[in-house]
Amino acid sequence: MLIDGDLVRIPQGTVINTEGQQKNHLPIAIMATPAMGIVLDARNIMAKILMDDEVIYVEKKFLQLIGGK
Numbered sequence: 001m002l003i004d005g006d007l008v009r010i011p012q013g014t015v016i017n018t019e020g021q022q023k024n025h026l027p028i029a030i031m032a033t034p035a036m037g038i039v040l041d042a043r044n045i046m047a048k049i050l051m052d053d054e055v056i057y058v059e060k061k062f063l064q065l066i067g068g069k
Contacts, residue, residue, distance in 0.1 A: 002042040002060060009064040010035045010051065017046065017057045025057070036066065 002008070012034045017025040025046060037051035047060045 002039050002047060002063065002065065004039055004041060006039040006042075007066045008037055008039055008047075008049065009066055010037055010049065010058060011062060011064065014058055014062045017059070019057060025059075039063075 010031055012031055014031045015027045016029040016031065017027055035051055037049040037056070039047055040050050040055065041048040042060060045059060046057045047063060049056050049058055049063075
C-alpha cells in the first residue's frame with residue numbers, strides 16, 4: 001500500500017499516462033530507464049509521482065516501494 005511521501009522505484013518500460021483525473025488514461029511515454037520518484041497522491045488506480053522536477057501519472061501496480069520491511 002502506498003501513501004503520500006513514499007519513495008518508489010519506477011521500472012524500465014513503465015507507461016507514463018495523462019493526468020490521473022481523466023476517465024480514459026492515455027499513454028504519453030514509456031520509461032526508457034528505471035527511475036525513482038516520490039508519491040504525491042495515491043488514492044486511485046493511478047499514482048501521481050514527482051520525478052526529476054516533473055509530475056507524472058503511473059499505474060500503482062507498476063511501482064516498487066523502496067525501503068521498509
